[in-house]
Amino acid sequence: MDNLTHSLAGAVLGQMGLKRKTGLAMPTLIIAANIPDIDAVAVLLGGHQHLALRRGITHGPIAMLILPLLLWAIMVWFDRWQTRRGKRPEKRLPLHKGWLLALAYIGTLSHPALDWLNSYGIRFLEPFSSQWFYGDTIFIIDIWIWAALIAGVWFSLRRERKGYGKWQRPAWISFTAICAYIFANGLITGHAEAVAYERLQASDYTSAKRPALLVVANPVPIAFWQREILWRDRINFGQEDYSLLTDFRINRKVDYINYPNDMAKHAAKLDEDMRAYLFWSRMPYARVLPKGKNTEVVMRDQRFSNPLAEDRFTATTLVPDE
Known part of the structure; x- marks a missing residue:
């Protein structure tokens, strides 16, 4: 956090x-x-x-x-x-x-x-x-937790300074509310992943021949009732939207994953920065593009594919053509 x-x-x-x-x-x-x-x-x-x-x-x-x-x-x-x-x-x-x-x-x-x-x-x-x-429960910056913490501290301090009894109560209420909020968000994540996994298994997007299906319900800012469903098997990957307020449907086209492949692995061997990125990355994917006499390998992570964040979480290296 x-x-x-x-x-x-x-x-x-x-x-x-x-x-x-x-x-x-x-x-x-x-x-x-x-x-x-x-x-x-x-x-x-x-x-x-x-x-x-x-x-x-x-x-x-x-x-x-x-x-x-x-x-x-x-x-x-x-x-x-x-x-x-x-x-x-x-x-x-x-x-x-x-x-x-x-x-x-x-x-x-x-x-x-x-x-x-x-x-x-x-x-x-x-x-x-x-x-x-x-x-996978709370977004890294959660304004609802901020609000509960600030309210708990402020009201508790206010009661204490005015000499009221049980000045600790607002802080305890804040603590209890946050624990309940975290627990509820954990249930939302678990339900989102279970529903997504079941429907992805039954869809044409994945294959029984590729059983290694990874599904992540990624929390999003502000809208705690929503999740980004990030998924991949050994060949394909995609992203869907989930909300408690609507039914979950798979409605986005599938991209074809370009990782792992020999060029991406070779880039990691040559570039220390790329190795560090891959060590950290949970859901990496690569774009491999010719660039002059070299090959450009651009590595990203599905968790941070949002245009507002992807520049901070993109590793790029050039691999000389042999």
């Missing part, structure tokens, strides 16, 4: 009452909720190298053990440093090291839990396994 969502998730956890457990609870929760994204420095590498590095080692089990400990140590040091300089706020609660460490773990673990929900992918087991996991 985006970092605003992660930050607001940390803030909601604090407003649910956790911020009263120890000093520095709220900053610890918010920073912890974002800390696995330290791998964002990989974008400095240029090209598509960052795709192969993001959501990997800093989101895996070793990081989940070490990152909260590092954050906890920094926060303890910061509290002591402020105390020595006489700048520790008088209203700050005493530091409870046990609770502070627990909150560092809670905030950090919330990050991969949210990242898993979308179709971008996450490698939960890195470095022990580089397998990608996909929740």
Whole structure:
């Protein structure tokens, strides 16, 4: 998910009452909720190298053990440093090291839990396994989750500042509503994939001779009741529309997939950037075109075939003709 969502998730956890457990609870929760994204420095590498590095080692089990400990140590040091300089706020609660460490773990673990929900992918087991996991439940930026998180934090803070009792209640309502929303979206995705798989199997688009059918119900912005149905077998691929409000029909022409093929595989061997792209890609397809004395290989991913996103997720390389 985006970092605003992660930050607001940390803030909601604090407003649910956790911020009263120890000093520095709220900053610890918010920073912890974002800390696995330290791998964002990989974008400095240029090209598509960052795709192969993001959501990997800093989101895996070793990081989940070490990152909260590092954050906890920094926060303890910061509290002591402020105390020595006489700048520790008088209203700050005493530091409870046990609770502070627990909150560092809670905030950090919330990050991969949210990242898993979308179709971008996450490698939960890195470095022990580089397998990608996909929740296909929530779009990577979900305005409905934003709205629920902002409302929960704002109303909770407002009640707290006015001295009302049970100021944690709005945050708890927000948390509960978001959990229900995620669960409902999971059911929508499961139903969309089941219906699409059944109808694709029965259609002329796929063949019993090509049983390896992959169907992905890709979440879309804003319209949580809709999904892009992305599908492929070993030869063909296509995209359909699904909505809870209408019946699902297969009504788009089939494209002919140009991947995997020998030229695309050869391009990956020659180009490190292409290898990184293919490592990240879940549903790759290629266009192979002659270009002078070379062959141009253009690789894309079905998940990001929308014209607004495809330029950011396109890998191109030239393969010399032999």
